[in-house]
Amino acid sequence: xxxxxxxxxxxxxxxxxxxxxxxxxxxxxxxxxxxxxxxxxxxxxxxxxxxxxxxxxxxxxxxxxxxxxxxxxxxxxxxxxxxxxxxxxxxxxxxxxxxxxxxxxxxxxxxxxxxxxxxxxxxxxxxxxxxxxxxxxxxxxxxxxxxxxxxxxxxxxxxxxxxxxxxxxxxxxxxxxxxxxxxxxxxxxxxxxxxxxxxxxxxxxxx
Amino acid sequence: xxxxxxxxxxxxxxxxxxxxxxxxxxxxxxxxxxxxxxxxxxxxxxxxxxxxxxxxxxxxxxxxxxxxxxxxxxxxxxxxxxxxxxxxxxxxxxxxxxxxxxxxxxxxxxxxxxxxxxxxxxxxxxxxxxxxxxxxxxxxxxxxxxxxxxxxxxxxxxxxxxxxxxxxxxxxxxxxxxxxxxxxxxxxxxxxxxxxxxxxxxxxxxxxxxxxxxxxxxxxxxxxxxxxxxxxxxxxxxxxxxxxxxxxxxxxxxxxxxxxxxxxxxxxxxxxxxxxxxxxxxxxxxxxx
Numbered sequence: 001x002x003x004x005x006x007x008x009x010x011x012x013x014x015x016x017x018x019x020x021x022x023x024x025x026x027x028x029x030x031x032x033x034x035x036x037x038x039x040x041x042x043x044x045x046x047x048x049x050x051x052x053x054x055x056x057x058x059x060x061x062x063x064x065x066x067x068x069x070x071x072x073x074x075x076x077x078x079x080x081x082x083x084x085x086x087x088x089x090x091x092x093x094x095x096x097x098x099x100x101x102x103x104x105x106x107x108x109x110x111x112x113x114x115x116x117x118x119x120x121x122x123x124x125x126x127x128x129x130x131x132x133x134x135x136x137x138x139x140x141x142x143x144x145x146x147x148x149x150x151x152x153x154x155x156x157x158x159x160x161x162x163x164x165x166x167x168x169x170x171x172x173x174x175x176x177x178x179x180x181x182x183x184x185x186x187x188x189x190x191x192x193x194x195x196x197x198x199x200x201x202x203x204x205x206x207x
Numbered sequence: 208x209x210x211x212x213x214x215x216x217x218x219x220x221x222x223x224x225x226x227x228x229x230x231x232x233x234x235x236x237x238x239x240x241x242x243x244x245x246x247x248x249x250x251x252x253x254x255x256x257x258x259x260x261x262x263x264x265x266x267x268x269x270x271x272x273x274x275x276x277x278x279x280x281x282x283x284x285x286x287x288x289x290x291x292x293x294x295x296x297x298x299x300x301x302x303x304x305x306x307x308x309x310x311x312x313x314x315x316x317x318x319x320x321x322x323x324x325x326x327x328x329x330x331x332x333x334x335x336x337x338x339x340x341x342x343x344x345x346x347x348x349x350x351x352x353x354x355x356x357x358x359x360x361x362x363x364x365x366x367x368x369x370x371x372x373x374x375x376x377x378x379x380x381x382x383x384x385x386x387x388x389x390x391x392x393x394x395x396x397x398x399x400x401x402x403x404x405x406x407x408x409x410x411x412x413x414x415x416x417x418x419x420x421x422x423x424x425x426x427x428x429x430x431x432x433x434x435x436x437x438x439x440x441x442x443x444x445x446x447x448x449x450x451x452x453x454x455x456x457x458x459x460x461x462x463x464x465x466x467x468x469x470x471x472x473x474x475x476x477x478x479x480x481x482x483x484x485x486x487x488x489x490x491x492x493x494x495x496x
Binding site: 028031032033052053056083084086087088089090092093100102106107109110113123124127128129131132135139140141142143147150164165168169172173174175176180182183184187188190191192193194195196198199201 | 223260
């Protein structure tokens with residue numbers, strides 16, 4: 001594993017960027033029901049042991065919380081871990097302290113996207129972006145469009161490898177040729193515009 | 208009983224067979240599913256990982272639309288089920304978020320009042336309809352079918368108190384009552400990787416190989432599942448898994464409603480079994496009582 005340096009240079013004092021990230025993160029966590037349980041983590045490692053994909057992560061789920069406590073959110077955000085998580089909730093249901101780790105990882109994903117901190121080769125961003133664009137436009141997801149947009153953004157050559165599967169599913173009537181649309185696309189985009197504004201409203205925090 | 212039905216995007220396309228079989232099973236058992244008028248995508252995991260408030264808004268639009276009818280909403284796709292359930296849970300516990308979401312929904316004269324119950328068809332069939340009633344209507348027993356019940360992650364997790372989260376029994380007891388022989392299958396709630404099959408295929412192929420291997424080694428002729436994503440990962444990617452790991456898997460994967468529909472006397476067309484890539488041929492389709 002590559003060596004990581006801690007960003008907090010003076011113990012107890014956080015750098016400005018780290019403080020900003022920390023505040024944004026804590027706000028996200030406060031939106032999760034039971035989010036405050038992050039304080040109760042006892043570093044037992046049950047999450048890492050339960051995770052079916054922890055062996056491919058650069059920072060294990062337990063280490064995520066340890067790094068957060070050590071004041072190094074930036075390392076967490078640039079890790080592969082938050083994107084490898086398939087949100088199966090195995091860690092959450094087994095945690096003896098009730099830490100909502102899966103939802104915490106979701107908030108870390110959102111934070112990384114918002115602050116544009118991604119690891120170098122980054123497929124999830126492309127997939128999420130394509131998905132959001134399609135859903136906003138049609139009100140429903142459209143699988144072939146999603147796959148097409150995704151591979152065009154990441155690796156168009158790999159699209160060729162998808163053709164056999166595409167035809168197999170197509171002949172079984174499992175691929176729609178045209179995207180499904182909701183009737184209320186106009187009101188839907190009105191809702192989305194308002195939601196966009198609501199997304200930016202941050203409740204005033206008690207001091 | 209009448210339920211509001213939320214098919215979700217997958218059930219309109221790659222999991223068409225799930226849609227057909229769910230409708231068949233409910234109709235045969237005398238329960239009505241009314242499709243939610245003008246439902247939209249629940250947002251899935253992708254939206255949840257980009258914008259929190261917006262993802263809750265688009266999911267809550269469905270809840271607000273469904274609430275008007277005063278019936279429970281039934282979502283067969285495990286991912287839709289989890290997202291809709293989670294949206295209700297977050298909004299019920301966070302009044303600021305509820306106010307923000309409703310402010311956006313009011314643009315379409317909608318408001319979510321938190322009175323809806325989000326349910327999965329498996330749980331509805333086992334708890335509302337009841338295994339005894341189902342057994343009394345069986346026209347073709349599943350005797351001798353060696354079955355592995357694959358629940359996947361999202362139906363029992365996070366904790367909802369519906370079933371045991373480590374060793375759920377709903378499908379096991381349902382199919383046991385129908386005559387099937389449940390094989391030992393410790394991977395029943397292991398994750399299939401979901402969307403990792405697109406973003407990190409190496410990781411997802413390995414996960415699915417382990418699940419298939421476990422089912423095959425324990426003698427399963429058939430794997431039944433509750434989730435469109437599990438279904439497509441285990442079924443459509445079997446060739447890729449075979450190539451990558453030098454295996455010879457040829458294991459039929461079915462939605463649980465397809466297997467249940469067979470027991471209730473459905474035909475291959477009615478249940479969308481003809482849409483599955485790997486046919487299941489042990490049952491003779493003539494054996495209807």
